[in-house]
Amino acid sequence: MNERVLIVDDEPNIIELVSLYLKNEGYEVLFAENGEEALDLFFANPPDILILDIMLPDIDGLEILRKIRKESQVPVIMLTAKESEVDKVVGLELGADDYLTKPFSPRELAARVRAVLRRSRAFEQNTCDVIETPGLRIDPMRRTVEIKGAKKGKKSVNLTATEFDLLYFFASNPGIVLTRERLLERVWGYDWACDTRTVDVYVRHLREKIGDDAQNPRFIETVRGVGYRFKWGENA
Amino acid sequence: MLKTLRSRVIVSYFAVVLVSLILAGIVFVFFLARYTVQREKEEFSAQTLAVSEQVRRVVEFIDRREPYNQERPLGFLGTDVILLRGILIASSRIVGAELLVCSETGRIIARTPRLPFRERLSGVVIDPEFLQSGKVMVTEKSLDNGGGEYLIAAALLEAQSNEKYFVVAVKPIKELGSPLGRLLIYLFAAGLISTGLSMALGIYLSGMLSRPIRTVARAARKMASGDFDQRVEVTGFSESRELARDFNLMAERVKTAYERQRGFAANVSHEIRTPLTSIRGFAQSLLDGVSTSEEEKKRALEVIESESARLERVLKDILLLSQIDAGELATNRRVFEVSDLLCRMEVIYGGIAEAKGVEMIIKTPDPPIKVNSDPDRIERIIGNLVDNAIKYTPEGGTVTFSATSSDRGVCISMKDTGPGIPRDRMEQIFGRFYRGEENRDEGFHGAGLGLAISKELAETLGCILTVESAEGEGAEFTLIIPLKDVVVND
Numbered sequence: 001m002n003e004r005v006l007i008v009d010d011e012p013n014i015i016e017l018v019s020l021y022l023k024n025e026g027y028e029v030l031f032a033e034n035g036e037e038a039l040d041l042f043f044a045n046p047p048d049i050l051i052l053d054i055m056l057p058d059i060d061g062l063e064i065l066r067k068i069r070k071e072s073q074v075p076v077i078m079l080t081a082k083e084s085e086v087d088k089v090v091g092l093e094l095g096a097d098d099y100l101t102k103p104f105s106p107r108e109l110a111a112r113v114r115a116v117l118r119r120s121r122a123f124e125q126n127t128c129d130v131i132e133t134p135g136l137r138i139d140p141m142r143r144t145v146e147i148k149g150a151k152k153g154k155k156s157v158n159l160t161a162t163e164f165d166l167l168y169f170f171a172s173n174p175g176i177v178l179t180r181e182r183l184l185e186r187v188w189g190y191d192w193a194c195d196t197r198t199v200d201v202y203v204r205h206l207r208e209k210i211g212d213d214a215q216n217p218r219f220i221e222t223v224r225g226v227g228y229r230f231k232w233g234e235n236a
Numbered sequence: 237m238l239k240t241l242r243s244r245v246i247v248s249y250f251a252v253v254l255v256s257l258i259l260a261g262i263v264f265v266f267f268l269a270r271y272t273v274q275r276e277k278e279e280f281s282a283q284t285l286a287v288s289e290q291v292r293r294v295v296e297f298i299d300r301r302e303p304y305n306q307e308r309p310l311g312f313l314g315t316d317v318i319l320l321r322g323i324l325i326a327s328s329r330i331v332g333a334e335l336l337v338c339s340e341t342g343r344i345i346a347r348t349p350r351l352p353f354r355e356r357l358s359g360v361v362i363d364p365e366f367l368q369s370g371k372v373m374v375t376e377k378s379l380d381n382g383g384g385e386y387l388i389a390a391a392l393l394e395a396q397s398n399e400k401y402f403v404v405a406v407k408p409i410k411e412l413g414s415p416l417g418r419l420l421i422y423l424f425a426a427g428l429i430s431t432g433l434s435m436a437l438g439i440y441l442s443g444m445l446s447r448p449i450r451t452v453a454r455a456a457r458k459m460a461s462g463d464f465d466q467r468v469e470v471t472g473f474s475e476s477r478e479l480a481r482d483f484n485l486m487a488e489r490v491k492t493a494y495e496r497q498r499g500f501a502a503n504v505s506h507e508i509r510t511p512l513t514s515i516r517g518f519a520q521s522l523l524d525g526v527s528t529s530e531e532e533k534k535r536a537l538e539v540i541e542s543e544s545a546r547l548e549r550v551l552k553d554i555l556l557l558s559q560i561d562a563g564e565l566a567t568n569r570r571v572f573e574v575s576d577l578l579c580r581m582e583v584i585y586g587g588i589a590e591a592k593g594v595e596m597i598i599k600t601p602d603p604p605i606k607v608n609s610d611p612d613r614i615e616r617i618i619g620n621l622v623d624n625a626i627k628y629t630p631e632g633g634t635v636t637f638s639a640t641s642s643d644r645g646v647c648i649s650m651k652d653t654g655p656g657i658p659r660d661r662m663e664q665i666f667g668r669f670y671r672g673e674e675n676r677d678e679g680f681h682g683a684g685l686g687l688a689i690s691k692e693l694a695e696t697l698g699c700i701l702t703v704e705s706a707e708g709e710g711a712e713f714t715l716i717i718p719l720k721d722v723v724v725n726d
């Protein structure tokens with residue numbers, strides 16, 4: 001059975017372009033040019049992945065994502081033409097799994113669709129162990145993260161799927177320097193060179209959520225010019 | 237050192253208080269000194285008189301015991317002189333001065349021991365006539381023996397003798413005005429307290445003066461670092477209120493200008509990125525071999541072509557707007573006929589209207605009207621209006637295009653039978669990048685710059701662009717070229 005993709009964008013040319021590529025890869029493509037249509041279509045024919053433009057004539061793309069997230073955990077790739085919207089996309093509570101800024105290469109979009117789908121399939125099959133460090137408790141089954149404070153207090157934080165995967169991968173490889181390329185490959189599932197800035201954006205948001213300071217990190221340390229490293233011990 | 241407003245105010249307060257205190261002190265001390273010396277002199281003479289009275293009584297008492305004798309002038313015995321001296325010594329304590337009794341010639345008969353004179357009262361002229369009436373003569377005299385200046389008071393000592401005797405009191409002048417010293421201490425203390433108070437007042441007042449300036453300065457600093465939400469509280473004295481109000485007004489303006497600028501940049505980038513995505517994507521599809529059939533290849537090239545054209549149009553529009561913003565737009569005025577313009581519109585847009593199935597009616601003015609304006613700009617303004625009218629009028633509708641003379645000038649109007657414009661959007665449609673939502677998904681790929689350009693161009697030419705419409709009943713846009721630009725034919 002072919003996987004179904006729903007594309008929502010108000011530009012018919014872009015829909016045409018993206019569906020050209022996705023159909024070529026063997027996906028079943030549905031599309032909508034406005035928010036209303038998109039929601040109807042989504043609930044009538046639930047897709048396996050959603051490609052969503054932020055700027056739509058009627059309903060804001062983020063609003064659509066919020067509505068959909070109430071019902072479903074379907075993977076979502078957001079499209080945006082405004083650099084300033086990137087933070088909104090990534091920072092969203094039940095955020096997008098990935099994003100692309102226009103102009104994007106349709107080839108890259110197709111590759112990301114593939115990767116995101118592979119990732120969500122992998123997650124469904126995986127049974128991973130709970131990781132417990134002096135500062136964190138990461139439960140992949142329940143997808144919860146607890147931060148252990150200095151005063152024995154515990155605080156659970158909400159992470160998006162990508163943020164969770166990123167943190168879990170970090171915690172599974174403590175003390176090892178992880179390059180951006182390696183992270184893209186293992187967390188995002190990209191097996192080709194693409195923009196590594198995505199990693200930095202997600203790491204920044206992850207740090208913010210788990211209360212980590214980039215200058216004086218407790219968990220994720222920046223290794224200048226190379227990548228990142230996860231610190232296991234509290235005061236290591 | 238005196239760089240801050242605060243320190244300046246404090247120091248100037250201090251200086252003012254100090255100067256006025258010193259002035260008041262000088263005047264006060266001067267008059268007070270004169271007054272107390274006067275008072276003391278009077279008291280001194282009164283006391284001298286009292287002492288002389290006392291001495292007289294003693295002498296009378298002695299005289300009664302020992303009748304007057306030529307041999308014993310004044311009736312003073314050796315022992316009586318001792319008695320007299322005793323009286324003088326006792327009295328001198330009360331008067332606070334040295335005392336003596338002397339004859340008219342200045343010969344001293346009795347004296348207190350610390351008196352600066354020995355044998356005679358030299359250099360002091362005593363006028364018996366003056367003293368006769370019971371008065372006291374007060375003179376100031378400086379003695380050569382280094383004792384300094386003295387105040388000398390003399391009173392007549394009455395006796396039944398032809399020789400006259402006097403009681404004389406001598407007091408160093410520097411002992412005069414001694415209570416002034418204590419007063420000066422009080423004065424000094426008062427001065428200290430008042431300067432202290434003035435400092436405190438200065439600190440308070442300077443704080444009051446500098447606080448609004450400092451809050452505004454702080455807010456301005458934050459604004460400079462990019463926080464445009466800074467507002468200051470309108471409080472305090474009227475100038476500070478004015479400062480705060482004006483600052484807030486400025487902050488508001490800066491914020492809207494900044495936001496408009498940012499919104500504009502974001503919209504520009506959106507309008508450029510969107511066609512770029514299609515161009516790049518379809519080009520890639522040709523390279524990747526995703527578009528394989530002849531039909532698909534042709535389609536890709538068509539999209540690339542049309543999106544390039546769209547990109548070009550957006551860029552031109554943005555360039556034009558930025559020229560208007562910078563005030564760099566050159567206008568090229570000349571006299572032309574309005575009906576020529578209408579005919580050009582028919583040539584350009586007639587085909588498009590026909591293709592869409594919209595009837596286009598043109599009413600040329602009779603008699604012809606000539607105006608002095610920039611024909612290219614006017615054509616651009618009108619062109620945008622015609623483009624909209626055809627674009628938003630559904631198949632089977634009519635677009636009426638006319639020019640008439642009125643008392644306000646030449647009205648070029650564009651009336652359509654399209655969906656019209658809701659009342660609450662009448663203003664918005666002239667905004668940059670504003671596009672009606674309902675039109676967007678019907679395949680009109682405008683950037684929303686058409687009406688903004690028309691409106692702003694009209695303003696630079698001194699024309700007025702208005703719209704009248706009721707929802708569902710079509711819209712009528714009217715460009716009014718002012719009377720002063722209308723050329724009257726003779």
Ligand SMILES: Nc1ncnc2c1ncn2[C@@H]1O[C@H](COP(=O)(O)OP(=O)(O)OP(=O)(O)O)[C@@H](O)[C@H]1O
Pocket residue numbers: 620624625628652654655656657665666670671672673675681682683684685686687688710711
């Ligand atoms: N004649 C009209 N009838 C109904 N609506 C109109 C008419 N003219 C303009 N509008 C509304 O005003 C909006 C702004 O018009 P404007 O010409 O500025 O932008 P556009 O036509 O969408 O794009 P562009 O002119 O840049 O290609 C339009 O999107 C439309 O909703």
Ligand SMILES: [Mg+2]
Pocket residue numbers: 620623624682685686687
């Ligand atoms: Mg237009």
